Amino acid sequence: MAVTVDQIYKLCLRIIRKNQSGSLSSLEFNDFWSIEQTAYMSDLLGRFQRSNNGKEGANTGLIENQTIITKLSPFIKNGTIAVSTGNGPKPADFQYELALRIGGEMVIHINHNQISNVNNSVIDPPSVSNNSYYCVEYQHYYAFLPNTVTSADLDYVSAPVPVLWNYSFDGSGRQVYNPSGSVDPVWDDATCWEITERMLKKVGVSLGAKDFEQYANSVINTGN
Amino acid sequence: MAITYTKKLLIERVQRHIANDFPSAEFPISSNEVLLYIDSAIASTFVGSVMGGGKITGSMATPEAYVVTAQLSSLVKNDVTGEWYATLPQTPMSLSLGFSITNAYFGDAADGVSQPIWLIKNKRVAYRDYMPKPNVVSGRVVKDVFYLKAKDNSPLLNLPVYVDMVTTRTTDVNETIAMPDDILDVVFQKVVTMCKDRMNMPKDLIKDDVGQGSSNVSKV
Numbered sequence: 001m002a003v004t005v006d007q008i009y010k011l012c013l014r015i016i017r018k019n020q021s022g023s024l025s026s027l028e029f030n031d032f033w034s035i036e037q038t039a040y041m042s043d044l045l046g047r048f049q050r051s052n053n054g055k056e057g058a059n060t061g062l063i064e065n066q067t068i069i070t071k072l073s074p075f076i077k078n079g080t081i082a083v084s085t086g087n088g089p090k091p092a093d094f095q096y097e098l099a100l101r102i103g104g105e106m107v108i109h110i111n112h113n114q115i116s117n118v119n120n121s122v123i124d125p126p127s128v129s130n131n132s133y134y135c136v137e138y139q140h141y142y143a144f145l146p147n148t149v150t151s152a153d154l155d156y157v158s159a160p161v162p163v164l165w166n167y168s169f170d171g172s173g174r175q176v177y178n179p180s181g182s183v184d185p186v187w188d189d190a191t192c193w194e195i196t197e198r199m200l201k202k203v204g205v206s207l208g209a210k211d212f213e214q215y216a217n218s219v220i221n222t223g224n
Numbered sequence: 225m226a227i228t229y230t231k232k233l234l235i236e237r238v239q240r241h242i243a244n245d246f247p248s249a250e251f252p253i254s255s256n257e258v259l260l261y262i263d264s265a266i267a268s269t270f271v272g273s274v275m276g277g278g279k280i281t282g283s284m285a286t287p288e289a290y291v292v293t294a295q296l297s298s299l300v301k302n303d304v305t306g307e308w309y310a311t312l313p314q315t316p317m318s319l320s321l322g323f324s325i326t327n328a329y330f331g332d333a334a335d336g337v338s339q340p341i342w343l344i345k346n347k348r349v350a351y352r353d354y355m356p357k358p359n360v361v362s363g364r365v366v367k368d369v370f371y372l373k374a375k376d377n378s379p380l381l382n383l384p385v386y387v388d389m390v391t392t393r394t395t396d397v398n399e400t401i402a403m404p405d406d407i408l409d410v411v412f413q414k415v416v417t418m419c420k421d422r423m424n425m426p427k428d429l430i431k432d433d434v435g436q437g438s439s440n441v442s443k444v
Contacts, residue, residue, distance in 0.1 A: 099249065106249040124254045132254075 003192040005163045005184045006177040008033065011196055016203060016212065023207055026165045026175055032206075034162035036199040037185065041075070041160055044068050045096050062096060062157075074186040075158045086147025090140050093158040100142070101153045105131035107144070112136050118145060160186070194219065229405070232397040234262055238415050242423065253419055259394055265414040266290075267392040269407050271317055286323045289404035292391040296370060299380050307371040308380040314393045315368045321345060327388040328363055328370070341372065341385075 009029050016024060046062045062068070069076075076098065081088035100107040110118055115136065119125070124132045126145035134145040135152075144152065166181035185192050197219040204212030218224070227233065235258045239247040270290055278284035296310035316324035321343040330338035342362040344352050349364055361374045370387065372380055391402055403411070 108249055108254075123256045123260065 002184065002186075003189050004179070005033075005165045005182050006179070008163075008185070008192060008196050009165045009177075011193070012199070012203070015197075015200065016207070016209075024203060026167055028203075028206065030162065030164055032199045032202045033185075033195065034160070036202065037160045037163070037187065037195050040191070040195050040198060041072070041095070041157075044072055045157065064098075071188065071191055072157055074188075075160060077156060077158050079154050079156070081142070081152045081154050083142075083144055083149050083151055086144050086149070087138075088142045088144060088152050090142065091154070091156065091158070094140075094156055095159045096157040097154065098157060099153075099155040100135065102133045102144070102149050102151070103128075103131065104153075105133060107133040107135050107152065110134050110136055110145075115145070194223065229401050229408075230398050231259060231262060231394050231401050234401065234408075234412070234415075235259055235397065238262075238412065238419065241412075241416060242419050253422065255397075258415065258419070259397065261415040261418045262411060263392050263394060265411040265418075266403055266407070267317060269410050269414070270390060270392065270403075271319060273407065274319060274323060284319075284323060286319075286326055286390060287404055290390040290392075290402055291326055291388050292402050293386055293388050294391070296385040296387060299372065299383060299385060301379075301381075302371070305371070306377060307373045309369050309371045310385055312365070312368045312370050312387060312389065313391055313395070316365055317390045317392070319390075321365065323390075325365065325387055325389040329386055330361070330383045331386055332384050 009026065012024055012029060044062070075095070077091070077093075079091050081090070100109075118134055124130075126132055126134055128146060128148060133149065135142045137143070142152070161183060163185050164181070164183040166178045166183075167175035168178045170176045185195070187195065198216050200212045201216030201220075204210065204214075204216065232255075235255050238258050238261075239251060239253070239255070242253070243251055270287075274284055274286060292313075294313045296312065299308040299310050301308050312325075318324070325343060328341040328343065330341075339358075339360055342357070342360050344362050344364050346364050346366065349362075352362065357375060359375050361372050361380065363370055363372045365371070370385070372385070374380060
C-alpha cells in the first residue's frame with residue numbers, strides 16, 4: 001500500500017504536534033514537501049564539486065548502484081526524441097540523462113570544442129551507416145552528429161511531480177482531506193518518510209524551532 | 225556454447241577487460257580504434273614470429289592461419305609497361321614474396337585453376353626476363369598493386385586472379401579471425417597495453433561518475 005499525501009501530512013502535524021489548523025498549513029506542506037523531494041533527488045543524482053574540481057571521490061555524480069537506481073526507478077522514463085536538422089529537444093520533465101541511443105546504438109557525448117575534429121575524423125566520423133553518433137547539449141536540446149538523424153531514444157530521470165494535499169471544507173470551514181485531486185508521491189514508502197523527516201528542517205526554519213532543524217539534520221546525516 | 229573467434233569478439237574482450245564490465249557510452253576508446261590497435265598488433269606479431277621462428281629453426285615459414293584468399297578486381301592493362309594489374313586487399317607484410325603473398329593463380333568454374341603465378345621480386349624482373357622459364361605468368365608487387373605479365377605477353381583480360389596472402393586488415397569484423405590461437409594472448413596484451421597508455425593520460429570526462437576502473441580521469 002503506497003503512502004498517500006494525507007498520511008504524510010498527518011505525520012507532519014503529529015510530529016510538530018499541531019492540529020489541522022496549526023502552523024503548518026496544507027499549502028506550506030505542499031511546497032515544503034515538493035521542494036524537499038527535489039532536494040532528495042538531487043542528493044541521489046549527486047552534488048557536484050563539494051570537495052574540489054577534480055570530480056573524484058564521493059558526492060560527484062549519480063552512483064548507479066542498485067539501491068539508488070531502485071529509489072529513482074519510479075522517475076526513470078524511456079522516451080523518443082524527434083530530431084529535426086540535428087536538434088532534439090529534451091522532455092519537459094527531463095532531469096538527468098541515463099542513456100542516449102539512436103537505432104539502438106550508443107550516442108557519444110563530446111565537448112563543444114571537439115565538434116570540428118569529430119567532423120573531420122577518419123576513424124569514427126559521424127555516420128548513420130557506421131552507427132557513429134555524437135551529441136552536444138545546448139539550452140534544452142541535444143545537437144546530434146550527423147545531423148541527418150531523425151529520432152533518438154532517451155532513458156532519463158524525470159523531475160518529481162509536486163505533491164498536493166487537496167481539501168474540501170467541512171461544516172465548520174475546516175480543511176478536510178480530499179483524495180480526489182490530491183497528488184501522492186511516487187517514491188517508495190521508506191523514502192517518503194525520510195523526505196518527510198528531512199522536510200522538518202524547513203518547518204523548523206519557518207517556525208523558528210531549532211529542535212526540528214536538528215532532528216532533520218540528524219535524519220539527513222544518519223538516516224534517522 | 226561455441227564462440228566464433230572474430231575481431232568483433234576481440235574488440236569486446238579488450239573493452240570489457242579495461243572497463244571491467246560492459247563498456248558504457250563514456251568508454252573513451254571506440255571500437256574502430258581498438259580494431260586499428262588489433263590489426264597493427266597482429267601484423268607486428270606475425271612478422272616477429274616468422275622472423276623469430278626462422279632464427280630458431282633455420283627456415284622461415286608463414287603460418288597458414290594468417291593466410292586469406294582474395295579474388296582481385298578485374299585486371300587492367302598498363303599501357304606504358306604492357307603489364308596487367310589489380311589492387312591487392314592490402315599492402316603485403318614486410319616479408320619477401322612467398323611469405324607475404326604465399327600463392328597467386330587464375331581460376332574460374334569452367335576451367336579450374338591455372339598454374340601458380342610466378343612471384344618475382346622487383347629487382348629480379350629484368351634478370352628473369354632473360355632467363356629461360358616455362359610459359360607462365362609472372363607477378364610482382366608495388367605497394368598494393370599486383371602487376372602481371374605473361375611470358376609471351378598474351379592479354380590477361382577478364383582472367384579472375386586469386387591471391388593467397390597474409391591479411392591483417394579488416395573488411396568484416398564478424399569474420400573468423402585470420403590468426404592462430406597461440407597468438408591471441410600476445411595480440412590481446414599488446415592492445416591492452418596501448419589502451420592503458422591512453423587511459424593514463426589526464427583527460428576530463430563529459431559525464432560524471434564513471435568508475436575509476438573505466439575512466440581516464442586525471443588523478444590530480
